[in-house]
Amino acid sequence: MRGPVARTGPRRGYAMVSRARDILAAAVLLVLLSPLILLVGTAVWIGMGRPVLFRQVRAGVGGRPFTMLKFRTMRQSTGADGGPLDDAARLTRLGEFLRAWSLDELPQLVNVLRGDMSLVGPRPLYLDYLPLYSPEQARRLLVRPGMTGLAQVSGRNGLSWEDKFAHDTCYVDTRSTLGDVKILALTAVRVVQRGGVSADGHATAPWFTGSGPDQAQPAMQGAQHTIEEGER
Numbered sequence: 001m002r003g004p005v006a007r008t009g010p011r012r013g014y015a016m017v018s019r020a021r022d023i024l025a026a027a028v029l030l031v032l033l034s035p036l037i038l039l040v041g042t043a044v045w046i047g048m049g050r051p052v053l054f055r056q057v058r059a060g061v062g063g064r065p066f067t068m069l070k071f072r073t074m075r076q077s078t079g080a081d082g083g084p085l086d087d088a089a090r091l092t093r094l095g096e097f098l099r100a101w102s103l104d105e106l107p108q109l110v111n112v113l114r115g116d117m118s119l120v121g122p123r124p125l126y127l128d129y130l131p132l133y134s135p136e137q138a139r140r141l142l143v144r145p146g147m148t149g150l151a152q153v154s155g156r157n158g159l160s161w162e163d164k165f166a167h168d169t170c171y172v173d174t175r176s177t178l179g180d181v182k183i184l185a186l187t188a189v190r191v192v193q194r195g196g197v198s199a200d201g202h203a204t205a206p207w208f209t210g211s212g213p214d215q216a217q218p219a220m221q222g223a224q225h226t227i228e229e230g231e232r
């Protein structure tokens with residue numbers, strides 16, 4: 001099946017400006033926040049041991065896989081059957097704190113520098129979700145995934161999957177430099193408010209299983225099964 005097709009796009013020069021902004025901002029933030037990053041890394045090491053960083057393959061622009069970085073927020077615990085326990089059982093108090101203040105996302109500044117991610121865009125999701133997207137939902141893959149995005153400032157995990165994807169595709173169609181600045185400013189407000197960190201009844205977010213028989217047709221081919229830990 002054919003991949004997503006853009007309907008509208010940003011003004012000419014947006015891609016160049018946004019990439020230059022990402023590189024400059026990520027480099028500056030890594031330097032300015034290095035004491036905080038070191039402090040969080042040390043806390044994770046003391047509280048949960050190694051590895052300090054959580055690495056997981058996610059879907060980038062065009063559905064291409066990349067390794068996303070985060071600070072660990074969960075124990076590496078398994079049940080009697082040898083399989084991992086659910087998110088709620090593995091999420092630590094320190095992990096809850098890091099997630100509430102979005103401190104677990106700080107290592108993604110490295111992903112931004114590498115070009116895997118942008119400061120603003122749809123959040124990178126599991127490769128396993130790729131065959132489940134409708135053609136409309138798959139349009140979120142037309143842009144680099146972001147550390148924050150329109151869905152994150154509009155409700156984060158408090159939104160349904162359909163609402164998240166609707167915000168993502170809206171961003172794809174309307175993105176602009178000014179819009180990105182507004183999303184970044186709203187992100188700071190949402191972090192302070194600490195709302196929508198988890199969905200009702202879930203430690204993180206429910207697994208996406210498709211939006212229904214009429215929408216769950218494969219929109220991208222070749223998804224790889226690469227799930228290492230249940231962090232969303």
